Structure formats: C-alpha cells, structure tokens
Amino acid sequence: MKVNEVKIGGLILGSGHPARIQSMTNTLTADHAATSDQIKALIGAGAEIIRLAVSDMESVASLSKMRSQFPNIPLVADIHFDHRLALESIKAGVDKVRINPGNIGSDKKVSEICAAAKDKGIPLRIGVNGGSLPKDIEAIFAGAGADALLAAAERELLVLEKNGFDDIVVSMKSSSIPISVEANRLFRAKHPFPLHIGITEAGLPGAGTVSSAVGIGILLYEGIGETLRVSLTGDPVNEVIAGWQILSALELRSKGIxxxxxxxxxxxxxxxxxxxxxxxxxxxxxxxxxxxxxxxxxxxxxxxxxxxxxxxxxxxxxxxxxxxxxxxxxxxxxxxxxxxxxxxxxxxxxx
Ligand code: SF4
CATH class of the missing domain: 3.30.413.10 (Sulfite Reductase Hemoprotein, domain 1)
Incomplete structure (x- = not known):
C-alpha cells in the first residue's frame, strides 16, 4: 500500500522517505531548564522528532519557549484528556499533536482539535496501546491481540475521518512483539497512513533494546514504519542511540561510524x-x-x-x-x- 506523505516540521514521513528516529523527554515539561537540556542531548544523539508530555498550562508555556529555542527540530505535543492543551500547544507552534480521541471527552472537542491542526497544516498522531484498549473491543476480540489493536486504531481513525481530517500518523503498540508486528502488518495492508512503530514498555536498556530491535527490525525490514521510537526506561538518549543502531544494523540508514x-x-x-x-x-x-x-x-x-x-x-x-x-x-x-x-x-x- 502506498503510504501518504505527512509533513512534520521540515521532515516528510512516508512515500519512500527514510524512517525517522524519535524520542520523548522524561523531564517535567514545565521545568524549562531541565527539558531544554534534555532536548539538546537528544538532538546531539541524533533525535529527529521530539515528543513532550503536555499535562498543564505551565507545560504549554515552557513548550512555547522551547519552540523559539529549537526552531528546527520537529516538536510533538502529547496530550491526554484536556483538548484545550492541544489547542494551546498548536498555537505555541508544535509540529504534530499526539492524541487519543477516546479520552478527549467528546466528538465536539476532537473536532476543535482537528480544525486547529488543519488550520496550521500539522498532523495528528493517534494510536492504541495493547494495555489500554477499549473494553468492548477487548470483549469482542477476546483479548488484546493484533486484530483488537487494529479494530481500536480503526475506531480512532473513523473519528478523525468523520471530521474530514486525514493528515494522520498511526501507532499500534503492544509489549508483545508478535502482536505488535502482526497489528502493523494488518494495518499496512489496509490503510495508507504512515506508521509510528515501537514496542511499548520494552524495559531497561539491555533487554529493552533487544525487544525493540527484534520488533522494530522485523517491521522495518518489511518496509513498514515511517518513524520509530525505542521505548526504554531511563535516559531517552539511549532510545535514540538504539534507534540508530537498529537502522544501521539493517543497513537502512547510518549515523557516523x-x-x-x-x-x-x-x-x-x-x-x-x-x-x-x-x-x-x-x-x-x-x-x-x-x-x-x-x-x-x-x-x-x-x-x-x-x-x-x-x-x-x-x-x-x-x-x-x-x-x-x-x-x-x-x-x-x-x-x-x-x-x-x-x-x-x-x-x-x-x-
Ligand atoms: S578475530 Fe581472532 S581473536 Fe577475534 S574471535 Fe576471531 S579468531 Fe578470535
């Protein structure tokens, strides 16, 4: 399936562009000094997209400063529950917003986010996690298998598509490698949206890097995955280093020696x-x-x-x-x- 082009700041996902490495800060976003130090370290390690949790208005204020401080790195706001934080983050100049339409509260609030994102020409990332699937989907599919992840992602997609919004990146993650791989394969066979891939709750750098390398590696080798995050406990710089190592081992991209x-x-x-x-x-x-x-x-x-x-x-x-x-x-x-x-x-x- 030909993958849609999605622009995140100066980067393009999909349509034959290389898989991009992203990570997420784990400092309090409202703590501007600590977070900007971490962003500097992530950029130094080769992060190409950086996501920040935005959980209050202080975080938005810090994000706004970050925008002027780091004009060239694509910044993504990670929002749960409060749609006003998404709207304010979009105003602050983020390049993408990650939401879970299911916890935003109402269709009207999701519509407002879609309208604001469309107005600024930025994409939304939606996605599902095997650990938090809607209960009815888990009941229908008797668990959190690949088909359940796909159905949950398709439900979220439908919410955005009802709003005429199609500038979308999708993720389907599970802590099970076979389930993550299969869910992404099923999605790619049916939908043209770029995929953000990763193994969730992978763990500490040793075992977590192995799990991520296997899961992400299988998908990338099959040409699935336009951006990747290696989720590791601890300093996110390790996630970026592992991301490059995975791409380099597959001879897809390399950074340095x-x-x-x-x-x-x-x-x-x-x-x-x-x-x-x-x-x-x-x-x-x-x-x-x-x-x-x-x-x-x-x-x-x-x-x-x-x-x-x-x-x-x-x-x-x-x-x-x-x-x-x-x-x-x-x-x-x-x-x-x-x-x-x-x-x-x-x-x-x-x-
Ligand atoms: S290069 Fe030489 S030292 Fe290294 S593993 Fe091979 S045989 Fe052993």
Whole structure:
C-alpha cells in the first residue's frame, strides 16, 4: 500500500522517505531548564522528532519557549484528556499533536482539535496501546491481540475521518512483539497512513533494546514504519542511540561510524573490549559513514573484517592497522589504548 506523505516540521514521513528516529523527554515539561537540556542531548544523539508530555498550562508555556529555542527540530505535543492543551500547544507552534480521541471527552472537542491542526497544516498522531484498549473491543476480540489493536486504531481513525481530517500518523503498540508486528502488518495492508512503530514498555536498556530491535527490525525490514521510537526506561538518549543502531544494523540508514568488533576467543592477543570502548569514545562523534573493525588476532581478524573500511588488530607484540589486504601502520603494543585509538583516528581522517 502506498503510504501518504505527512509533513512534520521540515521532515516528510512516508512515500519512500527514510524512517525517522524519535524520542520523548522524561523531564517535567514545565521545568524549562531541565527539558531544554534534555532536548539538546537528544538532538546531539541524533533525535529527529521530539515528543513532550503536555499535562498543564505551565507545560504549554515552557513548550512555547522551547519552540523559539529549537526552531528546527520537529516538536510533538502529547496530550491526554484536556483538548484545550492541544489547542494551546498548536498555537505555541508544535509540529504534530499526539492524541487519543477516546479520552478527549467528546466528538465536539476532537473536532476543535482537528480544525486547529488543519488550520496550521500539522498532523495528528493517534494510536492504541495493547494495555489500554477499549473494553468492548477487548470483549469482542477476546483479548488484546493484533486484530483488537487494529479494530481500536480503526475506531480512532473513523473519528478523525468523520471530521474530514486525514493528515494522520498511526501507532499500534503492544509489549508483545508478535502482536505488535502482526497489528502493523494488518494495518499496512489496509490503510495508507504512515506508521509510528515501537514496542511499548520494552524495559531497561539491555533487554529493552533487544525487544525493540527484534520488533522494530522485523517491521522495518518489511518496509513498514515511517518513524520509530525505542521505548526504554531511563535516559531517552539511549532510545535514540538504539534507534540508530537498529537502522544501521539493517543497513537502512547510518549515523557516523559503524563499529565492528570480534567476540574474542582463545586466540585474542590485544585488549579488544578496551579498544572498542575507547574507539566508541574517540571516534563516535565523527560524522563519517564508514565501518571500523577491531579484531583480536592477526590470524583471522583482517580476513574476517575484510569488508570493513579500516581495522585494527594485533599480536602480543605489535598492533596492525589495515585496510582490506593492505597494512597501513604497525607499532608496538606498549602504546597505551587511548594513543592506539588516536593513531587509528589519524588514519581514518586521512581516508
Ligand atoms: S578475530 Fe581472532 S581473536 Fe577475534 S574471535 Fe576471531 S579468531 Fe578470535
């Protein structure tokens, strides 16, 4: 199904545009200093769309300041229950509003939000979560499976469509990966609206990243998902980093250097983990679309990492920086790890 184009600030979702990474601040939006610091950190990590919870008028005031402070990053207001907060957020200049039409209170209030969004030319995101489906839908479908998520999303869609509003992004999330994947597949087969994908309540960064990578990864690989959020407990910067890692692993998009390092084994002769961590630290900010390999032995390392753009390996006495079959540099393993990576960096900058 051809996906509609939806504009969020300067970005376009759908119609062949790349999947965009978004995250959500977890500071109090009314606390302008804390939230703007978090937005800066999220932008630094590569967030392309940032959502903020707007739960009172103080949050709207803070959002309004944020708008002038960050004119170029698409900002999304997340609204529950109070339609006036949506209207005020639209006036404050947000680029998208996330609502749940079911908890806004009345059709008239939803109509007012649709009219204000249409007037400003901004989209609405609607969506359902497996943990909070309408009770009647859960009863009809005997639970919160993929068909129930689809039916709940279609009910919300109908509310907006009755208002003549079709500038829509939809999300259908569950903490179950198979249900999330299936619901999004079913939706994509029937509707042209861009999908915001993710696994809800994924958890702490370790297990949560794995769940998100599997669920989001399956969908992206099938060409489903125009924007993604990796939901993790804790600092949202981790969500953005994980989002990029998922896109990069699927070779859909990349941000900066892609690191490859061997798992190490009985042949390992150099401190691979220390080198990999130092490389991430020193080279992580370089905006170069290359792959860098850190391999634990000269016997297999260069061969296994031949596809990398540059790599480092070594024996007990000597580090070797290589590019394909060519040795670019050799030096003693007496050199401390930070200086080893500094030397690698010099070669990278000459590429
Ligand atoms: S590159 Fe060498 S050290 Fe690393 S896993 Fe392979 S054989 Fe082991």
């Amino acid at each position: 892609r690191f490859i390092s061997c798992p190490t084994c009985g042949r390992t002769e150099i401190p691979v983990e220390k080198l990999a961590l130092e490389a991430q630290k020193q080279l992580g900010e370089l905006n170069m679309k290359i792959s860098v390999a850190i391999m634990g032995c000269v016997v297999n390392g260069p061969g296994e990492a031949r596809h990398a753009d540059i790599g480092i390996t070594g024996s007990s006495t000597e580090y070797v920086i290589f590019k394909g079959d060519n040795v670019l540099d050799k030096f003693s393993t007496d050199l401390p790890v930070p200086e080893v990576i500094d030397r690698l960096k010099k070669h990278i900058l000459e590429m």
